[in-house]
Amino acid sequence: MDDLPFDRDQGSVWTYGPLIVGVPWAPPRRLIVRATELADGLGVHLVCAFVDPSGFLAEFDAAGTRTAGSIDPQTNPESLFPAADVRSALEAVLGTPGDTWSLRVLNGSVPEALARLADSTGASAIVVGGPRYGTRATLSRLLEQSVSARLMRIQRRPVIVVPVP
Template sequence: MGSEESPGDFTQAGAGIWPGGPLVLGVPWEFEVRLVRAGAGLAVIMGVHLICAFVDPASYLTEWEPDGSRAAISLDPVENLEAEFPARQMLAALEGVLGPPGGAWSFRVLNGDVAKALARLAESTDAAALIVGGQRAGRVARMGRMLEGSVSVSLTHLQARPVLIVPHTGR
């Protein structure tokens, strides 16, 4: 019995299973500070980089190609000054919580379907996990989920990385 691990000894738990890449945090337009702080806190605990990703609603990638091909043809004109506005606003809001981007965190603007865009980013960066906010309450949010689906549910079906869902508090 002396060679057995004692209950609660997790020193080898997850050894070789949990990847060491960055964390990808999907940040919606009206995010809760709690979501960003949860992502940043986990990144600090794990000692990894946090990539805050905003999927721009003003631009979509064509996603009609068969699985395995990645067409990056935008449906937007080459220069779209209106599309820059949400990205600047989002970056300013994130800097208000996390400070300026640098070694600890970075900011990416993605295009296309939210879940697919986040999954592509996670794959291309070899992310350890994805973090997204939970489902919002209310009729408008429920209607959006009916039309577009749930990002968190879609992510769990699109790839094999862990998906951490931070519950929405409604504040």
């Protein structure tokens, strides 16, 4: 019983921290509703986490080496605030953020960013959508594991996968 692969809180096998749900740019309603139902049932706060994979963690750069300039000569003003679209989609389903839910915007590799957030918040579990279907998604998985598969390898807490048709 002592070798359970996830963290404990007060002797139980389930912590009482928030529930993390990884949300893509266009969050599927089914994923959000299921995560909300689970968080409500557990009586925990829901943290919706949007990870921008095109960004990177600047905190690991040596001091004084960070620059504010882009290497991309073409700027796209819409790409500067992708989280605004995510927040609008979440508010359409959940209402205004507050006591029951919040939004976190992260950068970097999606599974690693979600795992770091779960560790820093003492999350009870992480909820993600299932792998996408189609030829393009299958080819993408040949090059890189799905978010859910990678999370299950690197995370010590439960990972709940919600099938999204």
